[in-house]
Amino acid sequence: MRIALCQIDTILGDLNKNLSKVNHYIDKAVYEKCELAIFPELALTGYNLRDLTDSVGLDINGEKIGKLKEKSYEIDIVLGYVEQKDGYFYNSAVYISNGEILHNHRKKFLPDYGMFEEERYFTRGSSIKAFDTKFGKTTLFICEDSFHISSQNDAFKQGTNFLIILSASPFWMNHESIKPQLWKSVCLNFSQFSNSYAAFVNRTGFEDGVGFFGGSFLMNPFGSVIDEAALFKEEFLIAEFDKDQINKAKIMMPILKNEDKEYANE
Amino acid sequence: MLMNKLKLDCNIVADYLIEFTKQEILKTGLKNAVIGLSGGVDSSLVAYIAKEALGKENVYGIMMPYKTSSKNSLEDAMKVIKDTGINYKISEITKPADAYIAGFEDMSNLRKGNVFARMRMITLFDHSSNYNALVVGTSNKTELLLGYGTWYGDLASSLNPIGDLYKNQIYQLAEYFNVPNSITNKKPSADLWVGQNDEDELGFSYNDADIILYHLYDLRYSIDEVIELGFRKELVEGISERVRKNQFKRLPPIIAKISRRTINIDFRYLRDWGL
Numbered sequence: 001m002r003i004a005l006c007q008i009d010t011i012l013g014d015l016n017k018n019l020s021k022v023n024h025y026i027d028k029a030v031y032e033k034c035e036l037a038i039f040p041e042l043a044l045t046g047y048n049l050r051d052l053t054d055s056v057g058l059d060i061n062g063e064k065i066g067k068l069k070e071k072s073y074e075i076d077i078v079l080g081y082v083e084q085k086d087g088y089f090y091n092s093a094v095y096i097s098n099g100e101i102l103h104n105h106r107k108k109f110l111p112d113y114g115m116f117e118e119e120r121y122f123t124r125g126s127s128i129k130a131f132d133t134k135f136g137k138t139t140l141f142i143c144e145d146s147f148h149i150s151s152q153n154d155a156f157k158q159g160t161n162f163l164i165i166l167s168a169s170p171f172w173m174n175h176e177s178i179k180p181q182l183w184k185s186v187c188l189n190f191s192q193f194s195n196s197y198a199a200f201v202n203r204t205g206f207e208d209g210v211g212f213f214g215g216s217f218l219m220n221p222f223g224s225v226i227d228e229a230a231l232f233k234e235e236f237l238i239a240e241f242d243k244d245q246i247n248k249a250k251i252m253m254p255i256l257k258n259e260d261k262e263y264a265n266e
Numbered sequence: 267m268l269m270n271k272l273k274l275d276c277n278i279v280a281d282y283l284i285e286f287t288k289q290e291i292l293k294t295g296l297k298n299a300v301i302g303l304s305g306g307v308d309s310s311l312v313a314y315i316a317k318e319a320l321g322k323e324n325v326y327g328i329m330m331p332y333k334t335s336s337k338n339s340l341e342d343a344m345k346v347i348k349d350t351g352i353n354y355k356i357s358e359i360t361k362p363a364d365a366y367i368a369g370f371e372d373m374s375n376l377r378k379g380n381v382f383a384r385m386r387m388i389t390l391f392d393h394s395s396n397y398n399a400l401v402v403g404t405s406n407k408t409e410l411l412l413g414y415g416t417w418y419g420d421l422a423s424s425l426n427p428i429g430d431l432y433k434n435q436i437y438q439l440a441e442y443f444n445v446p447n448s449i450t451n452k453k454p455s456a457d458l459w460v461g462q463n464d465e466d467e468l469g470f471s472y473n474d475a476d477i478i479l480y481h482l483y484d485l486r487y488s489i490d491e492v493i494e495l496g497f498r499k500e501l502v503e504g505i506s507e508r509v510r511k512n513q514f515k516r517l518p519p520i521i522a523k524i525s526r527r528t529i530n531i532d533f534r535y536l537r538d539w540g541l
Binding site: 009011012014050051052171173174175178205206207208211213231232233 | 270271272273274275278279281282285286289290293425484533534535536537538539540541
């Protein structure tokens with residue numbers, strides 16, 4: 001199964017321009033016979049919205065998401081957007097397939113330290129839930145969700161075998177670490193111990209000097225990076241998802257099987 | 267040993283800064299850059315980055331000597347021009363600066379230095395308008411933190427690729443880009459008056475300043491912890507005090523809040539709004 005990792009740049013606060021770019025890449029993914037196109041966190045709006053937040057919020061039942069639903073008869077779509085609900089705003093991600101929203105995930109952990117101000121503008125999501133897709137048990141994380149062991153535990157306990165991480169991860173480095181490496185280690189642990197694929201789709205582009213580094217990748221259930229996009233540049237990357245690898249990994253290292261029964265997958 | 271903490275992965279950082287310069291200019295609808303070339307390592311490095319980002323035909327190196335400026339400075343700047351192939355122009359500031367200075371008796375070196383820096387700022391921004399370009403800044407993190415620059419003078423620009431790099435890191439990247447040796451080997455100088463030398467004027471070496479600043483601000487060490495690394499108390503306290511006193515130079519002017527939404531207080535948008 002072919003998956004398109006759409007590592008795009010966005011235009012800050014311009015829904016229509018971002019939507020037309022997203023549509024362009026969805027069409028390309030359909031043409032390339034992909035079964036899923038994944039876009040980054042806040043792909044329809046840009047990241048550091050500050051006071052633009054309330055002008056780019058979308059109703060999940062509204063027209064713009066509706067048009068994406070129509071497209072989803074041809075290909076599954078995952079993307080990040082600002083969700084507006086009852087006057088509050090969420091940093092959300094949807095999984096759309098066959099004209100339906102299979103899952104809407106609201107970012108649960110909103111960073112508010114260092115350069116981050118998400119908790120100021122967004123309302124927290126309340127849960128991490130795995131759901132069924134053609135790829136198996138799928139879980140969506142949005143960026144910071146991944147750094148909480150509790151999220152990984154939630155995904156693990158629910159038998160996730162395809163973790164999709166949508167990200168707007170800014171570049172930094174110092175003598176101790178370099179940001180892209182951090183994402184590899186997050187996924188490496190999860191993939192190996194949960195027998196799960198992990199797709200990390202990070203945006204590119206700059207917002208007032210803050211550079212989102214890209215470097216999107218698909219990791220297999222053994223912890224190997226199958227394919228990886230460039231740093232700092234927009235890229236359309238196709239990677240192969242092979243369901244058989246999940247069962248092979250389970251035979252070699254069936255970690256979830258030996259959890260308490262209440263945790264184990266039905 | 268301590269300096270090793272400032273070691274850069276030059277491959278990645280160079281790529282990053284080239285993309286920064288390219289994207290943050292192109293998204294404004296412009297494609298050209300204007301850089302004040304002094305012949306020093308900072309502006310030379312920026313010229314190499316801008317050339318890679320925009321192509322040599324879209325970069326303008328402007329040299330703005332004053333009559334007392336060192337000849338070597340101009341020669342070194344010309345080496346950068348020749349090596350990168352970017353456009354150049356020499357626009358002397360002697361006449362306009364002297365015309366202004368003539369209105370005062372006994373103007374101090376500091377005031378004159380600020381006048382020169384601001385005359386150059388006028389020149390650069392005027393050229394940027396003429397060439398449909400943005401002014402690319404050349405202040406490094408060490409100078410920005412120490413406040414060793416002129417507010418609305420050399421600190422003025424539209425974007426700055428090297429403002430998060432300490433002086434030592436500037437040299438690492440300069441080596442990576444093969445900036446000519448005569449530039450990387452000479453003592454850093456603002457060249458605002460004859461014989462000026464940054465490290466003499468500051469009273470400490472850039473290496474010491476870099477290590478102290480890196481530990482104080484990047485790693486959040488306390489002053490006492492930095493002293494324990496082996497630095498004099500007066501030096502660490504003096505540097506920390508300089509950083510505090512110069513915070514204003516790193517910000518736009520403060521505004522008296524009256525309304526419910528005051529610019530930059532609770533009217534909060536990025537420059538890249540809609541870009």
